Every structure is written in C-alpha cells, then in structure tokens.
Amino acid sequence: GDSVTQMEGPVTLSEEAFLTINCTYTATGYPSLFWYVQYPGEGLQLLLKATKADDKGSNKGFEATYRKETTSFHLEKGSVQVSDSAVYFCALSDSGGANNLFFGTGTRLTVIP
Amino acid sequence: DAGITQSPRYKITETGRQVTLMCHQTWSHSYMFWYRQDLGHGLRLIYYSAAADITDKGEVPDGYVVSRSKTENFPLTLESATRSQTSVYFCASSDTMRSRPQHFGDGTRLSIL
Numbered sequence: 001g002d003s004v005t006q007m008e009g010p011v012t013l014s015e016e017a018f019l020t021i022n023c024t025y026t027a028t029g030y031p032s033l034f035w036y037v038q039y040p041g042e043g044l045q046l047l048l049k050a051t052k053a054d055d056k057g058s059n060k061g062f063e064a065t066y067r068k069e070t071t072s073f074h075l076e077k078g079s080v081q082v083s084d085s086a087v088y089f090c091a092l093s094d095s096g097g098a099n100n101l102f103f104g105t106g107t108r109l110t111v112i113p
Numbered sequence: 114d115a116g117i118t119q120s121p122r123y124k125i126t127e128t129g130r131q132v133t134l135m136c137h138q139t140w141s142h143s144y145m146f147w148y149r150q151d152l153g154h155g156l157r158l159i160y161y162s163a164a165a166d167i168t169d170k171g172e173v174p175d176g177y178v179v180s181r182s183k184t185e186n187f188p189l190t191l192e193s194a195t196r197s198q199t200s201v202y203f204c205a206s207s208d209t210m211r212s213r214p215q216h217f218g219d220g221t222r223l224s225i226l
Contacts, residue, residue: 004155042219042220043117043217043219044156044203044205089155100161100171100172101156101158103155103156103157105153105155
C-alpha cells in the first residue's frame with residue numbers, strides 16, 4: 001500500500017542554519033505530495049504541495065521538489081528561524097479517488113537562537 | 114470567522130465510559146474527517162464523511178462511531194473508551210473530493226484512565 005517514510009527526529013539547529021528533512025514515499029499510482037507543519041498546541045497547516053513529477057512546492061522560504069526517480073520529496077530551507085520550530089509532516093494523497101492522506105510520523109524541529 | 118472548531122480541547126475520562134468529541138465547521142465543506150495522532154504513527158484516519166448522512170471507515174475505525182446529520186457537524190463517539198484510545202484527535206474538512214489540502218482543527222487531547 002501507499003506509505004511515507006520521514007527521517008527520524010528530533011532535529012535541532014541554530015538560527016540561520018540550513019534545513020533538510022528527508023521524505024520518501026511508496027505509491028502505486030501518481031500521488032500528490034504535501035508538507036504540513038504543526039505548531040505547538042495547534043492543528044496541522046499546509047506548508048506546500050506538489051502534484052506531479054518535477055514540480056517544486058514553495059512557501060515561507062521552504063521548498064520541496066517531487067522526484068519520481070528517487071520517490072522523494074525532501075523539505076529544505078536555506079536559513080531557519082526560531083519561529084520555524086514545529087513538527088513537520090510529509091504526506092501523500094493517492095490518485096485512486098479515495099479521499100485520504102497518508103502521513104509520515106513527523107519530524108520535530110527545534111531552532112535555537 | 115470561518116474555520117473548524119473542536120470541543121473539548123482536553124478531556125480526561127475512565128475506561129468504559131462513553132465520550133463524544135465535537136467538530137463544527139463554518140465553510141459548508143462537503144467532506145469532513147477524523148484523525149488520531151499518536152507518537153510513531155503520524156496521523157491516521159478514523160472515519161470520514163462525504164456529505165450529510167454519508168460516512169465511511171478509514172484506517173482505524175474500530176471502537177468509534179460517527180454521525181453526520183448536518184453538514185457543519187461531525188461528532189466522534191467512543192462508545193466504551195479504552196486506554197488504547199488515549200490520543201490527540203483532529204477533525205478536518207475539504208470542499209471537494211479532490212481538493213487537498215484539508216483544513217484542520219486545533220485538536221482534542223483525550224486521556225483515558
């Protein structure tokens with residue numbers, strides 16, 4: 001079945017450091033891929049998405065490119081801020097019509113000043 | 114303001130008790146969802162609903178009951194709570210079947226003693 005694998009956390013970085021959170025997926029069809037962010041005490045918010053191979057999603061300085069050849073959708077940011085501290089979830093939506101999202105286990109990011 | 118409201122935000126109850134988590138959305142979205150969030154599992158879909166009076170099981174439906182008599186409300190009931198149902202529960206909505214991402218509420222943290 002469809003699934004998403006994220007890098008284990010937690011990740012701790014200094015402010016202005018470069019961020020990469022790895023995400024790989026398994027899917028039989030042509031899924032859409034998402035990154036969600038969850039700030040403390042809140043629900044998930046969509047951060048960015050890509051719906052087909054080679055698409056790049058971007059938002060708030062974060063980027064991720066849909067790589068079909070490596071089945072990956074790694075999240076990157078060139079210079080993190082303390083306000084980026086949150087849990088990040090990679091997710092996959094299959095193309096079979098079932099209204100569902102398959103989530104990774106989440107990666108907690110802490111940015112220290 | 115438009116959005117999704119979950120209540121209560123926190124709930125402690127005992128094994129065997131019935132408990133209902135409420136979810137209300139103001140967008141008139143057709144689709145509504147219940148997820149549970151557990152360490153090591155990310156988010157898993159419990160039930161979803163495509164419209165009033167139409168519901169369907171997700172990945173982990175056992176021990177839960179849902180109803181959707183009105184488009185804006187989607188309550189989740191644990192008929193006889195068990196400790197394994199201790200979790201954080203998120204409600205979400207979307208306007209169409211293929212409209213992803215979904216909008217999430219802020220969650221209900223449920224503890225079953």
